[in-house]
Amino acid sequence: MQNRNGLLKIKNLVKHFDISGGLLDQLAIEKGRIVRRRTTVKAVNDVSLSIMPRETLGVVGESGCGKSTLARAVLGLYPPNSGEIYYQNKRIDNLTPHKMLPYRKKMQMIFQDPYASLNPRMTVKKTLEEPVFFHNKSITATQVKEKVAEVMQQVGVDPQWADRYPHEFSGGQRQRISIARALTVDPEFIVADEPVSALDVSIQAQILNLLMEAQEKRGLTYMLITHDLSIVQHISTSVAVMYLGKICELAPTKELFESPRHPYTQALLSAVPEIGRKKTEHVKLKGEVPTPINLPSGCVFHGRCLYVNDRCIDEPPRLIRLDSGTQVACHGVEDGRL
Numbered sequence: 368m369q370n371r372n373g374l375l376k377i378k379n380l381v382k383h384f385d386i387s388g389g390l391l392d393q394l395a396i397e398k399g400r401i402v403r404r405r406t407t408v409k410a411v412n413d414v415s416l417s418i419m420p421r422e423t424l425g426v427v428g429e430s431g432c433g434k435s436t437l438a439r440a441v442l443g444l445y446p447p448n449s450g451e452i453y454y455q456n457k458r459i460d461n462l463t464p465h466k467m468l469p470y471r472k473k474m475q476m477i478f479q480d481p482y483a484s485l486n487p488r489m490t491v492k493k494t495l496e497e498p499v500f501f502h503n504k505s506i507t508a509t510q511v512k513e514k515v516a517e518v519m520q521q522v523g524v525d526p527q528w529a530d531r532y533p534h535e536f537s538g539g540q541r542q543r544i545s546i547a548r549a550l551t552v553d554p555e556f557i558v559a560d561e562p563v564s565a566l567d568v569s570i571q572a573q574i575l576n577l578l579m580e581a582q583e584k585r586g587l588t589y590m591l592i593t594h595d596l597s598i599v600q601h602i603s604t605s606v607a608v609m610y611l612g613k614i615c616e617l618a619p620t621k622e623l624f625e626s627p628r629h630p631y632t633q634a635l636l637s638a639v640p641e642i643g644r645k646k647t648e649h650v651k652l653k654g655e656v657p658t659p660i661n662l663p664s665g666c667v668f669h670g671r672c673l674y675v676n677d678r679c680i681d682e683p684p685r686l687i688r689l690d691s692g693t694q695v696a697c698h699g700v701e702d703g704r705l
C-alpha cells in the first residue's frame with residue numbers, strides 16, 4: 368500500500384450508484400422476452416491515494432469525473448461499494464456511526480455553494496455554535512461564545528454580526544462563515560469541494576488565501592477539489608487527475624505542471640493557455656467523455672487518446688510510480704513509447 372505515514376489513505380475505493388429506479392423502470396424487452404435491467408453510474412472506480420499531514424492534495428478533472436463522490440465517500444457520507452479508507456492508519460470506512468463520531472470532528476467539509484450549505488433560518492452564531500456543542504459535551508456556554516468569536520475574527524467576519532442570517536451577507540462572507548463552521552471544531556483534515564467556484568473572481572483569491580492561512584496556523588491537511596488548474600497549481604503540494612472515476616496521474620504539483628505524463632493530463636493542461644501551452648502543443652481531444660454508466664474497456668481514456676493501441680483497448684493500465692515521483696496509469700508510458 369501507499370506511504371504508512373499518510374494521514375488519510377484510500378485503497379481501491381469503488382462507489383457506484385444504482386439508478387435503476389422501481390421495478391417497472393427496470394423492465395425491458397430483449398429478443399421478444401421481458402428482461403430486468405439494472406443501471407449503475409460508476410462514479411468512482413478503484414481509486415487509491417494517500418495524503419500526507421499538512422499536505423494539500425488537489426483533485427482535478429472535468430465535471431462528472433467523480434470528484435465530489437470521492438470526497439463524500441472519504442468523509443463517510445456515501446458508503447463505498449468496496450475498498451478501504453484509513454485515517455491515521457485506522458480503518459474508518461466500516462465504523463458504526465457512534466465509532467465514526469470522533470472522525471466526524473477531525474474531518475470537515477467545505478462545500479461549493481455556501482448559501483445552500485448554510486441553514487437560512489439559523490443565525491451565524493447558532494450555525495457556528497451548534498457543531499462545537501455537538502462535539503464537546505462538557506464545554507460551557509462562555510467557552511463556546513469565546514471560541515466562535517475567535518474563529519469569526521480569524522476568518523474575517525466581525526463577531527458583532529453573529530446575530531445576522533446568511534442572506535444578510537455577500538457570497539464571499541458566506542463562504543467565510545462556512546469555513547468558520549468547519550474550523551470551530553478544530554479539525555485536522557478538510558475536504559474543500561470547489562470552495563471558490565461559486566464566487567466572483569475578485570473574491571476567489573481572498574478565500575484561497577484564507578484557506579492557506581488557516582492551514583499554516585492550524586497545521587491542517589487539505590483535499591482540494593476543483594476543476595480550475597490554476598488554483599491547484601498555486602496551492603496544492605500534489606495533484607491527482609481524475610477521468611471517469613479513475614486516477615490517471617498523481618504527482619507532486621511542480622512535476623505535474625512541468626512534465627505531465629498521461630495523455631489526458633497533457634490535454635487538460637494544454638487547454639489552459641497560461642499554464643500549458645508553453646510546455647506542450649495544444650492537444651485537442653477527440654469525442655466526448657463517455658457515460659459512466661457504460662465504462663469503456665481497458666483504459667477508460669482509450670476512445671479519446673491519440674496513442675491508443677490494442678493493449679489499451681483490452682487491459683486497464685495500473686498506476687505505476689516513475690523515478691520522478693509521478694504515478695501514472697498509461698500503457699504508453701509503461702511500455703516506454705510515450
Ligand SMILES: Nc1ncnc2c1ncn2[C@@H]1O[C@H](COP(=O)(O)OP(=O)(O)O)[C@@H](O)[C@H]1O
Nearest residue numbers: 384408410429430431432433434435436437659
Ligand atoms: N447521488 C447520486 N446518484 C446517482 N448518480 C450520482 C450521484 N452523485 C453523483 N452521481 C453521478 O456520478 C458521476 C460523478 O459525479 P460527481 O462525483 O458529482 O462528479 P464531479 O464532482 O467530478 O463533477 C456523475 O455521472 C454523476 O451524475
Ligand code: SF4
Nearest residue numbers: 666672679697698699
Ligand atoms: S493507456 Fe493507452 S489509451 Fe490509455 S492513455 Fe495510455 S496510451 Fe492512451
Ligand SMILES: [Mg+2]
Nearest residue numbers: 434435436560
Ligand atoms: Mg463536484
